[in-house]
Amino acid sequence: xxxxxxxxxxxxxxxxxxxxxxVAQSAEAKDxxxxxxxxxxxxxxxxxxxxxxxxxxxxxxxxxxGQSIVVVNAPxxxxxxxxxxxxxxxxxxxxxxxxxxxxxxxxxxxxxxxxSPEDFEWIALAQIDPIMFFVAKDSKLNSITDLVELAKxxxxxxxxxxxxxxxxxxxxxxAMLEKAAGVKFNWVAHxxxxxxxxxxxxxxxxxxxxxxxxxxSFFEAGRLKGLGVLGDKRLASLPDxxxxxxxxxxxxTSWLQIRGVFGPKGMPMELQQQIADAxxxxxxxxxYQTYARAAGVQxxxxxxxxxSAFIKQMSSVAEEQLKAAGIIE
Amino acid sequence: xLESLAIxxxxxxxPMVWIALVFGALAGYLIGAIPGxxxxxxxxxxxxFTYGMDPVVSIVGLVALYAAAEYGGAITAxxxxxxxxxxxxxxxxxxxPLTKQxxxxxxxxxxxxxxxxxxxxxTLFLILTAVPLSEFALRFGPGEYFALALVGLSLxxxxxxxxxxxxxxxxxxxxxxATVGLDVQTGVPRFSMGNPEFYEGLPLVPVLLxxxxxxxxxxxxxxxxxxxxxxxxxxxxxxxxVKTILSLKKVILRSSVLGYAIGVIxxxxxxxxxxxxYAVSKRASKTPEKFGKGSLEGVASSExxxxxxxxxxxxxxxxxxxxGSPTTAIMVGALMVQGIQPGPLLFARSPEIPYTxxxxxxxxxxxxxxxxxxxxxxxxxxxxxxxPAVAAIVAGICFVGAYASHTTMFPVHVMTxxxxxxxxxxxxxxxxxxxxLALVLGEMMETSFRRALISNKGEWDIFYTSPMTVIxxxxxxxxxxxxxxxxxxxxxxxxxxx
Numbered sequence: 001x002x003x004x005x006x007x008x009x010x011x012x013x014x015x016x017x018x019x020x021x022x023v024a025q026s027a028e029a030k031d032x033x034x035x036x037x038x039x040x041x042x043x044x045x046x047x048x049x050x051x052x053x054x055x056x057x058x059x060x061x062x063x064x065x066g067q068s069i070v071v072v073n074a075p076x077x078x079x080x081x082x083x084x085x086x087x088x089x090x091x092x093x094x095x096x097x098x099x100x101x102x103x104x105x106x107x108x109x110x111x112x113x114x115x116s117p118e119d120f121e122w123i124a125l126a127q128i129d130p131i132m133f134f135v136a137k138d139s140k141l142n143s144i145t146d147l148v149e150l151a152k153x154x155x156x157x158x159x160x161x162x163x164x165x166x167x168x169x170x171x172x173x174x175a176m177l178e179k180a181a182g183v184k185f186n187w188v189a190h191x192x193x194x195x196x197x198x199x200x201x202x203x204x205x206x207x208x209x210x211x212x213x214x215x216x217s218f219f220e221a222g223r224l225k226g227l228g229v230l231g232d233k234r235l236a237s238l239p240d241x242x243x244x245x246x247x248x249x250x251x252x253t254s255w256l257q258i259r260g261v262f263g264p265k266g267m268p269m270e271l272q273q274q275i276a277d278a279x280x281x282x283x284x285x286x287x288y289q290t291y292a293r294a295a296g297v298q299x300x301x302x303x304x305x306x307x308s309a310f311i312k313q314m315s316s317v318a319e320e321q322l323k324a325a326g327i328i329e
Numbered sequence: 330x331l332e333s334l335a336i337x338x339x340x341x342x343x344p345m346v347w348i349a350l351v352f353g354a355l356a357g358y359l360i361g362a363i364p365g366x367x368x369x370x371x372x373x374x375x376x377x378f379t380y381g382m383d384p385v386v387s388i389v390g391l392v393a394l395y396a397a398a399e400y401g402g403a404i405t406a407x408x409x410x411x412x413x414x415x416x417x418x419x420x421x422x423x424x425x426p427l428t429k430q431x432x433x434x435x436x437x438x439x440x441x442x443x444x445x446x447x448x449x450x451x452t453l454f455l456i457l458t459a460v461p462l463s464e465f466a467l468r469f470g471p472g473e474y475f476a477l478a479l480v481g482l483s484l485x486x487x488x489x490x491x492x493x494x495x496x497x498x499x500x501x502x503x504x505x506x507a508t509v510g511l512d513v514q515t516g517v518p519r520f521s522m523g524n525p526e527f528y529e530g531l532p533l534v535p536v537l538l539x540x541x542x543x544x545x546x547x548x549x550x551x552x553x554x555x556x557x558x559x560x561x562x563x564x565x566x567x568x569x570x571v572k573t574i575l576s577l578k579k580v581i582l583r584s585s586v587l588g589y590a591i592g593v594i595x596x597x598x599x600x601x602x603x604x605x606x607y608a609v610s611k612r613a614s615k616t617p618e619k620f621g622k623g624s625l626e627g628v629a630s631s632e633x634x635x636x637x638x639x640x641x642x643x644x645x646x647x648x649x650x651x652x653g654s655p656t657t658a659i660m661v662g663a664l665m666v667q668g669i670q671p672g673p674l675l676f677a678r679s680p681e682i683p684y685t686x687x688x689x690x691x692x693x694x695x696x697x698x699x700x701x702x703x704x705x706x707x708x709x710x711x712x713x714x715x716x717p718a719v720a721a722i723v724a725g726i727c728f729v730g731a732y733a734s735h736t737t738m739f740p741v742h743v744m745t746x747x748x749x750x751x752x753x754x755x756x757x758x759x760x761x762x763x764x765x766l767a768l769v770l771g772e773m774m775e776t777s778f779r780r781a782l783i784s785n786k787g788e789w790d791i792f793y794t795s796p797m798t799v800i801x802x803x804x805x806x807x808x809x810x811x812x813x814x815x816x817x818x819x820x821x822x823x824x825x826x827x
Contacts, residue, residue, distance in 0.1 A: 045369075045373070045659075046369075046370075046372075046373030046376060046659050046662065048658075048662065051662055052662045052665050052666055055376070055377060055380075055666065056666060059380055071377070072736070073373070074735070074736070074737070075529065075735070076525075076526055076528070076529050076735060076737070076739070077525030077526050077527075077528040077529065078511065078525065078528050078529070080525030080526070080528065081525075081526065081735075081737060081739075109516060110511065110516065110518055110525065110528065111525060114525060157786055159783075159784045164516070165511065165512065165513060165514055165515055165516030166514065166515050166516055167516050168516070186783065186784070188514075188780055188783050188784050189513050189514045189776075189780075190780075191513060191776070192658070194595070194650070194651045194652055194658070194661075195595070195596075197651060198467055198595060198645075198649075198651050199470070199471075201467050201649075202467035202468055202469070202470060203470075204470035204471060204784065205784060216670065216672075217650060217670045217671075217672025217673060217674050217675075218650075218672060218673060220672075220674060221672065221673040221674050223673060290668055291665070291666070291668065294665070294668055294670060295665065327516075
């Protein structure tokens, strides 16, 4: 599947309307009915975006499957602790994990040779969350074009504060823009999104990178301005901010932050489909929808087939970008 | 302001809010008292229970738990020399010597009263200054953060007992240990020995448990069963002479203000607050020689400060949506689950949340103090348990606490290695505090130092062009030089008097 087709696919399937459709179709198949409590193993500490997503989803999923769901936080090793737990679990659907793009970039860098996408089953994609570039209200930058001009004038001395080290999901997003615009920026790694927001508000960094959710209230308070979003279309909550593409910078818009569910290798396809259907059904609930809209994320209804293909595509984009950036051989 | 506060207090017309407050205070007290479970883990454990609750009820429960857990770390610091949190390390310096003198009850009573007073005073500051101070804290850029970490390190260097050389070596060990893990800027694994478990750095709680508690167990085993410590039983709830408490009022007030101010700066946190305030109290004290040997002032300054830092950490969270500590970062999640987005609009959109937090901090003080005083009477008997039994119990707590912090065996191995290391270092008369503090501050110091240089084209002027950075670096230099100066002075005075 080429990137271009995939883009169309994402465009076509994202949205709440399709969700309800898929739920309607799946009612004919047998529903997922585990015979014991299910564990959701996370790679992050409690309280972050992944944790809130998992707990909100679990709450809605419990009545659907008739079992309680235990959220297990297993931080450490950039996902290694969690993936180790998952890899040795029985493929019976009682132990599942939540993954992000970090898992994929990790498998290409630090955890190369330790874990690979083939070690797991990729069951369902739940959220996609484009990244965007933003500045403080009083910044003289108003668009990606301004940013590129500034970088050209300063020989790359524009500080971009983003999450994670060189080779992280957001850093690769920045590298894509560098390539498309033919400029260099200065990546300054941060360890949490609130740190990034604080650094931009305090005038210590020129530009910040983030997903929409954590920055939304700062936009509403008029303290931040958006420069551009790396995605196919504009964000519903910030309709004035143009995409990179609209401003003439063509980057691979399938490079999105994702939150999905994966499990140990060897789970039967039928079981995977049942789990995916149950997850998407839970996502259609009012309380999940309220949370997801407030968090500024977009829903996805990818089941095991589409999600596995999507992961393959993402991995190859990551590989390509990491090579281009000289991070891996 | 007063009207909004009235809204905050009116929340307490609901019995559910009272239940949440008392439950939060009790749970926090116990969670803090168990080494390995700290405030952030406690808040995380409580979050799933808050789903079905009203947002106001859940935030009251979480704040009460946070404050009480930040206090609970002092209990084990005083009783068995194992601070449950990094913020309680300074408490153990005087708290444990007091226990050895049979004054457990006194130490615990002072610690809970200072904590309560600290929360009360800092909440007043929080109500008055949350928004302007949080805005001011935004001015802290990478250069300022580096300088702040430097202040923390230099203060503790001046605090460590014994030879300055050994203190410096200990700090070097701590800084070296702080570099373990993935490089924050480049993602390269450092000193991980090919094991991904090390990627996120050394887990702090197991290191603390090993260095302090397990090494203490090894000492107990070495000494064998000895004379039991007779702890002086304490009488009624307010058995401490009122005079003693009143004599500490200056220390408590100063430490509360310091703790709050440091707590407001995102990332600085309760541990820096308690160390800085301990150092300042020692300098200001009429009897600095008592510090480290069982000074009630030492216990009071550490405890008042680390609890005031709770209110401090809540300031940027409520005013800007930027969490000031790991625990408040988890609270963001709890609020988001409730559909409340912490951010610069929180006061305008959901004023009931911040004002209920203010009210619950105040209402929670007497609840927490009563729980603490009642607990102090119970804990005081621990000193009467025969030493072999204490050693066995503490060893058990170490292993369970380390395991509980991550639910894997890795932290248990880390704890064991550091237990042996702690024993060896203490045998060789190396101070442990500089190691712990360097480990806590090392990462902040390194990342901000590099961020400052990376964001400034590699030019060093970022460290001397900002007035705040310059002032902080000067304080750090003074703190390093001062002990030497006063030592020379004392010697000269001695020479003259002979």
